[in-house]
Amino acid sequence: MNNGSRALVGLTAAALLATAAVPAAAEATAESSAARTAVAAPQFWGPYHSPGGRRARAAGTVTATGEDHEVIPSAATLTVSGTVTDLARARSRCGWVVFGIATVNTAGNQVTWKRHHVRTCAYRTSKRFSFTYRRVYQVEVKVCSARRGSAPSIQCTAGNPAWKNIYTSPH
Numbered sequence: 261m262n263n264g265s266r267a268l269v270g271l272t273a274a275a276l277l278a279t280a281a282v283p284a285a286a287e288a289t290a291e292s293s294a295a296r297t298a299v300a301a302p303q304f305w306g307p308y309h310s311p312g313g314r315r316a317r318a319a320g321t322v323t324a325t326g327e328d329h330e331v332i333p334s335a336a337t338l339t340v341s342g343t344v345t346d347l348a349r350a351r352s353r354c355g356w357v358v359f360g361i362a363t364v365n366t367a368g369n370q371v372t373w374k375r376h377h378v379r380t381c382a383y384r385t386s387k388r389f390s391f392t393y394r395r396v397y398q399v400e401v402k403v404c405s406a407r408r409g410s411a412p413s414i415q416c417t418a419g420n421p422a423w424k425n426i427y428t429s430p431h
Contacts, residue, residue: 300324305426306342308403315348315405316355320389322399322427332368333431334397340426341390346380348405354381355405356412357389360423362398371397377412399427 306319320342324335346355359376380387400423404416 300327303427305401305424308401308424310347310355310403310405311422313405315353316344316346316357316403318342318344318355318357318401318403324396324427324429327429332364332395334364334395334429335427337392337394338396338399338427339390339392340376340399341388343386343388344378344380344403345386346383346405349383351381352407353405354379354408356403356416358402358404358412358417360398360400360402361393361396363393364395364397366395375417379412381408396427397429398425400424401426 300323302321302323304319304321307317308319310316320340323339323341325338326336327334340359342357344355344357346353348355356377356379361374361376362371363374364371374393376391376393378387378389402416402423404412404422406413406416
């Protein structure tokens with residue numbers, strides 16, 4: 261997803277949040293508090309491969325807890341877990357999985373994009389990962405094979421069509 265599309269998603273989410281927050285806050289009921297504590301079944305994502313050559317692979321699950329769509333359309337907590345595998349024989353290349361996470365602030369009027377990445381440089385050996393974020397509106401994933409480093413390359417994080425949406429909070 262390119263930066264223009266991300267900005268549009270952010271503005272759309274902010275507009276939805278602003279219009280939904282005021283009336284919904286006044287109408288909060290016992291039903292909405294029960295919905296906030298509900299845990300959804302894990303949703304599977306992947307397997308996704310790096311573009312052009314399948315030099316890396318990633319797959320896993322997304323588990324949303326406390327989805328409150330009446331006040332703020334986001335998951336209270338969202339856990340992403342899975343594995344990433346390096347399929348490139350070259351020692352200088354690693355398998356990367358990069359996540360774009362859209363979180364909503366506590367006031368419910370601003371969406372912020374954050375990045376989370378995991379890499380493995382061990383050929384054909386999967387690396388497990390799991391992380392949790394709060395107040396999540398959307399999660400995207402991109403798998404790539406890039407040079408060894410402390411952060412993914414610009415080609416790996418660029419906004420091209422290789423980004424896949426794995427979670428969007430329904431409203």
